[in-house]
Amino acid sequence: MALSRYLLPVVWVLLSAIFVAEAANADHIRKLGKTETRRNLLDNGLGRTPQMGWNNFNHFPCKFDEELIRQIADAMVSTGLKALGYEYINLDDCWAELDRDSKGNLVPNATMFPSGMNALTDYVHSKGLKLGIYGDAGTLTCAKTMPGSLGFEEQDANAFASWGIDYLKYDNCHNNGVSPQERYSKMSKALLNTGRPIFFSLCEWGQEDPATWAVGIGNSWRTTGDIHNNWASMISRADMNDKWASYAGPGGWNDPDMLEVGNGGMSMEEYRCHFSIWALAKAPLILGCDIRSMDNDTYSLVTNKEVIAVNQDKLGVQGKKVKNGDLEVWAGPLSGNRVAVVLINRGTSKATVTAQWSDIGLDSSAIVDARDLWEHSTSASVKNELSATLDSHACKMYVLTPH
Numbered sequence: 118m119a120l121s122r123y124l125l126p127v128v129w130v131l132l133s134a135i136f137v138a139e140a141a142n143a144d145h146i147r148k149l150g151k152t153e154t155r156r157n158l159l160d161n162g163l164g165r166t167p168q169m170g171w172n173n174f175n176h177f178p179c180k181f182d183e184e185l186i187r188q189i190a191d192a193m194v195s196t197g198l199k200a201l202g203y204e205y206i207n208l209d210d211c212w213a214e215l216d217r218d219s220k221g222n223l224v225p226n227a228t229m230f231p232s233g234m235n236a237l238t239d240y241v242h243s244k245g246l247k248l249g250i251y252g253d254a255g256t257l258t259c260a261k262t263m264p265g266s267l268g269f270e271e272q273d274a275n276a277f278a279s280w281g282i283d284y285l286k287y288d289n290c291h292n293n294g295v296s297p298q299e300r301y302s303k304m305s306k307a308l309l310n311t312g313r314p315i316f317f318s319l320c321e322w323g324q325e326d327p328a329t330w331a332v333g334i335g336n337s338w339r340t341t342g343d344i345h346n347n348w349a350s351m352i353s354r355a356d357m358n359d360k361w362a363s364y365a366g367p368g369g370w371n372d373p374d375m376l377e378v379g380n381g382g383m384s385m386e387e388y389r390c391h392f393s394i395w396a397l398a399k400a401p402l403i404l405g406c407d408i409r410s411m412d413n414d415t416y417s418l419v420t421n422k423e424v425i426a427v428n429q430d431k432l433g434v435q436g437k438k439v440k441n442g443d444l445e446v447w448a449g450p451l452s453g454n455r456v457a458v459v460l461i462n463r464g465t466s467k468a469t470v471t472a473q474w475s476d477i478g479l480d481s482s483a484i485v486d487a488r489d490l491w492e493h494s495t496s497a498s499v500k501n502e503l504s505a506t507l508d509s510h511a512c513k514m515y516v517l518t519p520h
């Protein structure tokens with residue numbers, strides 16, 4: 118399309134100007150030693166970079182217990198994932214009994230958690246990790262096996278804090294049509310009032326454009342419905358999430374849902390794209406496979422330090438799709454005037470994907486060193502464009518450092 122060919126560079130130049138201003142602002146703020154940016158952040162000090170961790174839902178939906186969670190915590194440490202920054206171990210739906218106790222408290226399922234929640238948080242904390250839990254901003258959770266927290270926000274937040282919980286994923290089922298702004302800010306305040314820093318992950322499925330209202334309420338907000346373990350679902354989550362890029366930043370992130378890497382429904386190259394785009398888009402890196410028994414491919418994807426470093430870059434600007442179509446380019450600025458780039462072949466046959474400097478916000482005369490984050494190799498003094506021939510559903514990821 119002729120129009121988009123001319124419009125995209127213009128849009129990118131404008132975006133780059135904003136990124137530069139943001140970066141200058143962030144530097145200025147760091148120099149002043151302030152923790153607040155001009156965005157009105159949730160005041161819990163968390164999520165300065167996207168959260169990293171694990172959640173049972175994609176691999177063990179409704180099927181987990183304290184023994185599994187302890188083994189996952191052990192594996193986080195023994196596999197080296199913890200040392201790479203994976204920190205939260207999050208329980209999803211189904212952890213509680215269907216009925217509250219006589220005082221209205223949530224009761225952990227006694228078969229799944231015979232030792233109780235405090236024992237589990239103690240164990241997870243003893244490994245230097247954090248424990249997350251799941252709730253619902255309605256009357257019943259999505260699996261309908263436990264109560265929601267609508268009308269019980271303070272009581273449930275206090276219970277979570279008393280158990281030593283560090284993270285809450287808060288779902289959106291059976292919500293009686295009450296506005297999400299009202300339901301999610303109630304829990305946000307209740308969590309703050311506990312005095313315990315609890316990461317607040319909104320799972321509103323992007324229904325009422327949470328990016329536009331959740332910045333002061335949560336540390337991340339889902340922009341999409343649930344991911345499924347296939348290419349079409351994964352790549353469509355990436356597209357939907359991309360729309361909200363300008364709202365993300367330190368303290369509050371867009372969430373295109375958790376990772377399926379290692380769950381077997383996509384090829385190695387498709388999972389490489391999944392992990393690359395999530396990293397570039399500053400999405401939460403919440404693993405969803407059985408990390409006790411990762412195969413080598415999975416391990417090599419989720420432990421790539423250079424890709425994780427893009428996700429955790431202190432500039433905190435979400436990378437965006439800058440060239441549409443089957444041969445896509447995604448890019449975003451990093452600290453130190455660097456640029457992260459992902460090239461994707463979304464087509465059905467082998468093809469060459471090219472990023473012109475004008476596509477990715479570089480001056481046409483720029484000379485860069487191009488680090489291939491998956492090959493772990495550097496091409497020195499690259500000019501004009503970056504290009505790669507890729508199989509169908511394959512990706513390349515680079516960090517470009519201008520001379």
Ligand SMILES: *[C@@H]1O[C@H](CO)[C@@H](O)[C@H](O)[C@H]1NC(C)=O
Pocket residue numbers: 211213214215226227228229262263
């Ligand atoms: C509690 O956990 C057991 C074992 O997983 C399960 O059979 C039971 O249905 C659960 N109770 C509820 C209310 O989900």
Ligand SMILES: *[C@@H]1O[C@H](CO)[C@@H](O)[C@H](O)[C@H]1NC(C)=O
Pocket residue numbers: 413
């Ligand atoms: C996985 O990697 C390890 C260490 O690099 C190697 O010894 C092992 O043979 C690999 N396993 C497979 C199935 O490729």
